[in-house]
Each structure stands twice: as structure tokens, then as C-alpha cells.
Amino acid sequence: MFNRLPLRNKMTFWYTLLTFLTVVAFSCALYLMTSYVLNEMLERDVSLSMQQIIAQIEDENGLLTFENEVPISKNTMYFITEANGSELASYGGDITLLDSIPVEPDVYRTVQSSAERWLLLDSGVITVDRFQIRIRVANSLSSNDRVLSTMLLVFLISIPLIVLLSMLGGQLIARRSLAPIGQIIHSADRIARGDMTARIPAAPSRDELGELTDTLNRMLQSVEATFMREKRFTSDASHELRTPVAVLRAYTESLRAEVGTTMEQKAELNIMLAECVRMQKIISQLLTITRGQEGQYPLCMEAVDLHAVAEGVAGTLAERLCQKGTSLAVTVPENLLLYADQSLMTEMLLNLAENALQYGKPGGHIDLRASRESEHIVIQVQDDGVGIPQDALPHIFERFYRVDSARDRSGTGLGLSIVDWIVKAHHGTLSVESKLGEGTVFTVTLPQSGNGD
Numbered sequence: 151m152f153n154r155l156p157l158r159n160k161m162t163f164w165y166t167l168l169t170f171l172t173v174v175a176f177s178c179a180l181y182l183m184t185s186y187v188l189n190e191m192l193e194r195d196v197s198l199s200m201q202q203i204i205a206q207i208e209d210e211n212g213l214l215t216f217e218n219e220v221p222i223s224k225n226t227m228y229f230i231t232e233a234n235g236s237e238l239a240s241y242g243g244d245i246t247l248l249d250s251i252p253v254e255p256d257v258y259r260t261v262q263s264s265a266e267r268w269l270l271l272d273s274g275v276i277t278v279d280r281f282q283i284r285i286r287v288a289n290s291l292s293s294n295d296r297v298l299s300t301m302l303l304v305f306l307i308s309i310p311l312i313v314l315l316s317m318l319g320g321q322l323i324a325r326r327s328l329a330p331i332g333q334i335i336h337s338a339d340r341i342a343r344g345d346m347t348a349r350i351p352a353a354p355s356r357d358e359l360g361e362l363t364d365t366l367n368r369m370l371q372s373v374e375a376t377f378m379r380e381k382r383f384t385s386d387a388s389h390e391l392r393t394p395v396a397v398l399r400a401y402t403e404s405l406r407a408e409v410g411t412t413m414e415q416k417a418e419l420n421i422m423l424a425e426c427v428r429m430q431k432i433i434s435q436l437l438t439i440t441r442g443q444e445g446q447y448p449l450c451m452e453a454v455d456l457h458a459v460a461e462g463v464a465g466t467l468a469e470r471l472c473q474k475g476t477s478l479a480v481t482v483p484e485n486l487l488l489y490a491d492q493s494l495m496t497e498m499l500l501n502l503a504e505n506a507l508q509y510g511k512p513g514g515h516i517d518l519r520a521s522r523e524s525e526h527i528v529i530q531v532q533d534d535g536v537g538i539p540q541d542a543l544p545h546i547f548e549r550f551y552r553v554d555s556a557r558d559r560s561g562t563g564l565g566l567s568i569v570d571w572i573v574k575a576h577h578g579t580l581s582v583e584s585k586l587g588e589g590t591v592f593t594v595t596l597p598q599s600g601n602g603d
Contacts, residue, residue, distance in 0.1 A: 157331075158324040165320035170313050177305045184301060188294040189269075193258055196271045196289045199226050203287065207238070209279040214238060225290040227268070233275070233282035244268070248286050260291065267291040330363055337370070347374065395433060399426035432564065449491045449575060456520050456527065457482045459492065463499045463518070467507060475512050478503065481519035488527050489599055490576055498572045501565035502531040502592050509590070510535035527598050532591040538584040546582065569594075 155163075199222055206217045207230070216230060216239040227242025229249070242248070244263040248270075251261060255274040260267055268288040276283050333350050340348035349370060350363045405411065406419040460482045471478055488495070499518065506516045510533040517532040538546060547570040569592075573580040578596035 158321070158328050161324040161328075162317060162320040165323070166313060166317045169316035169320075170309070173309055173312050177309065181298070181301055181305070185294075185298055188297060192269050192289055192291065192294060193271075195223070195226075196258070196269055196287050199223065199228065199289065200271060200273060200285060200287045203228055203230065203285055204273075204276060207276075207278050207283065209281060214278065214281045214283070223289070225293070227288045229286040231284050233284075238283065242288070248288060253284065253286075261288070267295065330360070334363070334366060337366075341370070341373075395426055395429045399423065402426055449494070451489055451491060453487045454490050454492045454495050456486045456488055456495070456529070457484045459496050459499060460518055460520065462496065463503055466500060467503055470507060474507065474510075476507055476510055476514050476516060478507075478516045478518060481517065483521070486520055486522065486527070487598075488596060490596065494572045494575070498569050498594070499529070499531070501569050502594075505565055505592075506531055506533035506535065506590070509533065522598065523595075525598055527596045529594040529596070530591055532589065534589040537586040537588055538582070538590055539586060540584075543582060543584065547580075 202220050202222060203216075206219060208215055208217065214232065218239065222228065222241065227240075227245055227248060229240045229242075229245060230238040232238055240248075244265070247261065247263045247268070251259075251270065253272045255272050257272065259270045261270050262268075267290075269291055270286065270288045273285040273287075276285065330350070337348040337350045349367050402419055402423045406416055406423065411419070457480075460480045464478050464480050467478065503516065503518060510516060514534045517530070519532075520527060520529045522528075547566050570580055573594055573596070576596050578594060580595075581593045582590060583593075584590035
């Protein structure tokens with residue numbers, strides 16, 4: 151699923167994830183460092199309080215006293231006992247907590263009272279003149295806890311905001327960075343649809359994408375020049391070949407009609423004549439498709455009665471259908487009007503029907519049907535012939551493409567290319583479905599108004 155996401159979303163995801171991990175790691179490190187520093191400072195405060203208390207304990211005339219002249223922090227509790235266990239002095243609201251905890255000299259411990267936490271330190275046995283005493287000091291951790299809680303709250307609020315901002319920023323950066331790629335895709339799509347003049351807008355920056363844009367534009371310019379030379383050659387060659395082929399056909403027909411021509415000679419002349427007719431058809435179709443792609447074939451748009459066109463196609467193919475034993479059923483409503491070029495619509499239906507006849511099985515059946523669907527006219531030509539392999543379907547509209555050498559080569563190899571051009575010229579769509587051994591159906595969808603709006 152992740153691999154199917156657009157590159158822009160992937161870049162945003164990784165940028166946001168990296169930002170999130172960086173912020174979380176920094177926050178954790180800052181939190182732990184702050185906690186360590188605060189605890190160290192509190193331990194120094196506890197140790198200092200211990201030293202202040204010791205400094206105020208004196209032996210006055212054989213009596214141990216605690217002067218308490220230097221005030222101890224209000225956040226500090228202390229408990230002073232003599233060696234025999236008697237209390238010398240104490241201070242703190244939770245002082246009873248200090249009575250029940252076992253003594254562990256010179257060890258910092260955290261203890262919990264009913265209201266808050268305390269950092270506790272016990273002294274070892276301290277000798278003051280002839281007296282021995284113990285001191286227990288505890289400093290409140292509430293200040294540290296408030297600082298750490300505030301930091302945690304700030305992190306919990308700021309991290310989602312930072313992640314959100316990084317997501318929006320990452321999306322913006324990715325969109326701006328990948329904008330030239332989107333333009334490349336758009337230009338490539340235009341080229342794929344036959345617009346060889348498409349170019350990629352120049353990138354505003356001179357980074358790798360800018361260099362790629364310039365390189366692709368130079369490549370497209372070279373491809374367009376090559377393509378135009380090929381089309382010009384095809385057009386010129388087709389035009390130049392028309393006269394020689396016409397002369398060959400005329401002489402062949404004249405020789406065949408001469409008195410004294412033997413049957414064997416007539417058979418050979420018939421072969422020559424058939425090839426001349428085939429060559430004339432190829433030349434005519436090459437000129438049609440080349441001029442169409444160059445925009446030099448003006449469309450004569452008018453209201454076309456598809457029923458009449460389909461019946462005319464059926465009449466044209468009647469003799470060939472009879473020879474092959476194939477039936478053609480025309481299912482087109484009367485007065486089904488389409489705004490189009492009538493001659494091109496006739497050629498389109500004729501080429502589709504001829505293709506179905508050529509690759510259909512003897513004694514087979516062809517359906518030519520059309521119907522109105524919303525604002526479109528849908529035309530289908532279906533046969534029950536040999537079918538087309540799935541891997542060949544993307545190529546069948548290429549010039550002179552043949553699925554395999556075993557197929558009938560009597561056609562020109564240009565019929566479906568012309569159909570494809572005619573459909574595009576009328577802003578329609580052309581699709582094909584086929585199963586081997588079951589047949590093929592071509593579907594043409596044309597806007598009824600004759601344009602793609």
C-alpha cells in the first residue's frame with residue numbers, strides 16, 4: 151500500500167517522521183538532563199542544610215544545644231537525635247515520616263509522604279565534644295516535580311504542533327520540488343496522445359531537475375524533428391508512388407484485356423492487378439492518416455445518419471460476406487444522428503467491419519450496432535473469430551502491425567490505425583476486448599455534438 155502512494159506523500163511522510171523522531175529524542179534528552187541537574191542541585195541543598203545544622207550544635211556547660219540561629223529553608227525538614235535516641239531538635243510538617251524510616255547513612259533516598267515527595271539524607275554518627283548525634287535532613291521535591299511536569303506539558307503540546315507544521319511544510323516543499331516532475335508527466339502524456347510539440351516549462355532553479363528539464367526538452371525537440379521527417383517522407387513517398395502504381399494498374403488492365411492473352415498470362419496479370427489495387431489502397435490510406443496527423447485533413451462536419459451509413463457499409467461488403475459465408479447483422483436505430491464527417495464515419499465502420507470479416511471464421515457472424523447513451527453515441531463491431539492475444543492488444547492500432555505471420559496478409563495493416571485517428575479527430579474514445587478463439591469487439595464512443603466538450 152505504501153509503495154502505491156505518490157512520491158510527494160512519501161517524501162512528506164519521511165520528512166515528518168524524521169522531524170518527529172528528532173523532536174522526541176531532543177525532548178527526552180532535555181527532560182532527562184533537566185531532571186539530573188535539578189536532582190544534583192537538590193542534593194547539594196540537602197548536603198548544605200546538613201552542614202548548617204551540624205555547625206549550630208554545641209556543647210554548653212555539659213549540655214548539648216541546637217542554636218538554630220541560621221534559618222533553614224522552609225522546604226527542608228530535619229530531625230536531630232542523640233546517641234541514646236532522645237530527640238534534640240526537629241522541624242517540618244511531615245516530621246513523623248522521618249521517624250519510621252530506617253537509617254542509611256550518607257545515601258540519598260526519595261521517600262513519599264502523604265502529600266509530596268522528599269529527598270532524604272542520613273548522616274553517620276557525629277561527635278560533638280563528648281556527645282554523639284545523628285541528623286536526618288529531607289528537602290521537598292515539589293519544586294523539581296513542578297518544573298518537570300511543566301516541561302512534560304510543554305512537550306505534549308509542542309510536539310504535535312511541530313509534527314503538524316513539519317507535515318504541512320513537508321507537503322509544501324515536496325509539491326514545489328516535484329512540480330517539474332508533474333510538468334514532465336503532463337508533457338509526456340500530451341506526446342503519448344500525439345502532440346509532438348509539447349515541451350516542459352523551464353524550471354525556475356538550476357538544480358538537477360532544471361538540468362533534467364533542459365535535457366528532456368532537447369530530446370523532445372530531436373524526437374519531433376525526426377517524427378516530422380518521417381511523416382514528411384511518408385507523405386512525399388505516398389504522393390510520389392500514386393502515379394507509378396496507377397500507370398502499372400492501367401497497363402496491367404490493358405494487357406489483360408488484349409486479344410490473344412492466354413489463361414496463364416491472365417492469371418499472372420490478375421495477381422499483378424490485385425497487388426496494384428492493394429498498393430493503391432495502402433498509398434491512399436497512408437496519405438489519409440499522414441495528412442490527418444499533420445492537421446491537413448479538413449473535417450466536413452454535418453449531421454450524419456448512422457443507420458444509412460451502416461446499411462451502406464453492409465451493402466459494400468455484401469459480395470465478400472457471401473463469398474466467406476459470413477453474416478452481418480446491422481442493429482442501428484433509424485434517424486440516429488451524429489454530428490461528424492460522413493466520409494470518415496463510413497471509412498471507420500468499413501475498416502472495422504473489414505477487420506472483423508478478415509479475421510472472422512468462415513460461416514461466422516458479425517454484429518454492427520449503435521445506440522445513444524446520454525450525450526454520446528456508442529458504436530460496436532463484434533465478431534466471433536480467432537480473437538487477439540492480450541499482449542498484442544496495445545499494439546493493434548500501430549501502422550502495419552500484425553499479430554503473427556499466420557494471419558491473412560491480404561489487408562493493408564493500416565485500417566485500425568485510420569480508425570484510431572478518425573475516433574481521435576472526433577474527440578471520441580476507442581477500446582477493444584478480445585478472447586482467443588471466441589472473438590473480438592471494438593467499441594467506439596463519440597460525443598453526439600461532434601466535440602469533446
